[in-house]
Amino acid sequence: MAMTKNIVLLFTLILFHNLSYTQTQPWQGKFEPIDNMISPPNSYRTASGAPGKAYWQQRADYKIKATLDESNNTITGEETITYYNNSPDDLSYIWIQLEQNVNRKGNEDFGSFYNDIKDSINARQMQFLTRAIDFPAGYSIKYIKDVNGNSMKSLVNNTMMKVLLTEPLKSGSSLSFSIAWSYPITDRSMYFLSREGYEYFPEDDNTVYLIAHWFPRMAVYNDTEGWQNKQFQRLGEFALEFGDYSIEITVPEDHIIASTGILQNSSDVLTKTQQNRLNEARGSFDKPVMIVTKDEAENNEKTKSAKQKTWKFKASNVRDFAFASSRKFLWDAQAVKLSSNTVMAMSFYPKEGLPVWKEESTKAIKNALEVYSDATFDYPYPVAISVNTSNIGMEFPMISFNGGRPKNGKISNAAKQGMIGTIVHEVGHNWFPMIVSSDERKWMWMDEGLNTFLHQRTVAERYPGFRSTTPKSIVPFMSGDKNILRPIMTTSDSELLTQFGNNFYMKPTVGLQMLRNSIVGRELFDQAFKEYANRWKYKHPNPADFFRTLEDASAVDLDWFYRGWFFTTDNVDMELTDVKWFKVNEEEFNNKDQKKTVKLKIEGENSGGKAKDFSSGPEAITMTSTPDGSYGGFLSRIDEPELRKQLSGKNIYEITIKNIGGLVMPVTIEWIFTDGSNEIDTLPAEVWRRNEYEIKKTFLKEKEVSKVNLDPNFEFADTDMKNNTFPKVETPSEFDAFKAKKTNN
Structure with missing residues (x-):
């Protein structure tokens, strides 16, 4: 019974302690x-x-025949979609993305981001605001038919189209249907953040076409959201299903196409010389091979063929398909050997991209393929393509459109870095989100x-x-x-x-x-x-x-x-509010019965302040013998003479750190000693568990310290480095010198 009373008393004390704590510490x-x-x-x-x-996801296969009409800048196409319902749900309707509709007048667009008129505004910004020069845009849907040729009812809501099914699409079954469509390709200079369209070159009266989100595509249906039918508003990009693509693209006979997938009819669309060069490139691992040279591209620019030709491509297990087409393209290619396969890295660019695109583009593709593959998984597709455009960067499976172009053949070092970085970035998107979708x-x-x-x-x-x-x-x-x-x-x-x-x-x-x-x-x-x-x-x-x-x-x-x-x-903002320096007073241990305490003066202590530096020396502290009661039931004892020996002559530092910014992070502490050497200690973020606003930590050092710094290598994005040092940095010039030293290191 006495034991029970003790247990109850113990729990009562614990409960009282916890209640008291929660009242004072929210x-x-x-x-x-x-x-x-x-x-x-x-x-x-x-x-x-x-x-x-039980994980599942839908699938959509596409067969598309499309024609690019250069005379009026339009694309006309017919596609057959086979949609596989792998979900556990029966679907009474499906959603299809119509991204080209975002360009229609009156639809949601980026004009709202330029919603303020200034006393000085350039013409392009004024066009974004007012669309005073109007232009046609958006899909014209000719028909939607089932496999029997029957019309299917649809409802268009801006950039999404709902197709109603006469019978529910059962779980585990598939549906094939066809759509015929067309749309006017937009001039990329007309739109802010334009991800596709055409770029016109007045000097030689030619055009580069960047064709993306160009065909009606299935929206994602998944286990966490159902239909992902959020409207396309330009900034948020895409959610798409994987599938196989069989594509036929008809363009002017003198055009060169860069595309997602593998070219199926090279003998029909490439010259013998181009085919031979492409074969040579498949074995060239150290440098690119020119498939279409500058002279050949310039000759191509001079005349516009009235004839057409059809390029055929196939792509397996991709979530999208894009291509670029122009008679202006130079084309180079190089093989890249990965651990499990060989990839063709290829670049397409007009002569305006020379010389930097010839020198750097395919090399940047190769670097991205190798580093990303090592960090994740080997790039699984047969080609990786970079196409030069006037601005922006945009990614699609196996192909990307990348800005960065010299002026009169010259490019600054900063612009060159930006161009290479864009190519690496957009090629890298093949992993995220083109494969990790x-x-x-x-x-x-x-x-x-x-x-x-x-x-x-x-x-x-x-x-x-x-x-x-x-x-x-x-x-x-x-x-x-x-x-x-x-x-x-x-x-x-x-x-x-x-x-x-x-x-x-x-x-x-x-x-x-x-x-x-x-x-x-x-x-x-x-x-x-x-x-x-x-x-x-x-x-x-x-x-x-x-x-x-x-x-x-x-x-x-x-x-x-x-x-x-x-x-x-x-944000991260840690403040090193105090550093105290101690040494154990050894005199008191010369006589066990003597309980002498020596306390040395710390600058500012008498007035209740804190030491500003280490100039006043250490504070002496008393270490007494441990009472037997402190050991509880333990029979063994700490070897106190050995402990005193290990502490003899050594320096004890207690630091106090406050969390000003609110974001907890590990704490990295740099100790700079009086002899000029330094040392780093790192505390895990868990040191903030018991108090998220302030921590104290004690360190034992052989040498005397002259300075302490927090986050000395800027690892944690601390937003105010001025409060990270002891002694405090008193003047801006001192802090600038400290910052410059760390930056250079």
């Missing part, structure tokens, strides 16, 4: 699991982050952020002299006004135009760099990242799948990081 949840913030696991998506045994329209960061992370890794490894993204890059953004900042976990079209580059590209990249370099460790992180890529290639992952896989494959609890970095707008 609950702080930075280390709580994010389970309630992400979709729960189920039979389709497991708690480990892998696809479940996340929903770009909803979660832009899942493709742009992950891709930019590997893009920056490629630049660091293959172009070490180039400017690259580091944690310091995101500091100005994270120091911004919290009233307008939004978290990474914001849907693509809901982000402010002025923020989306930082929030969807840069901040996820920096976060992954922190995980790789400073939190998880390179070897473990690289394996976990590769695990995610391989689990979800040719599938549709969600944010929860990514978050869970990294933890599952690393055994590192990262919920605190996801919560702060992805779900909030908190």
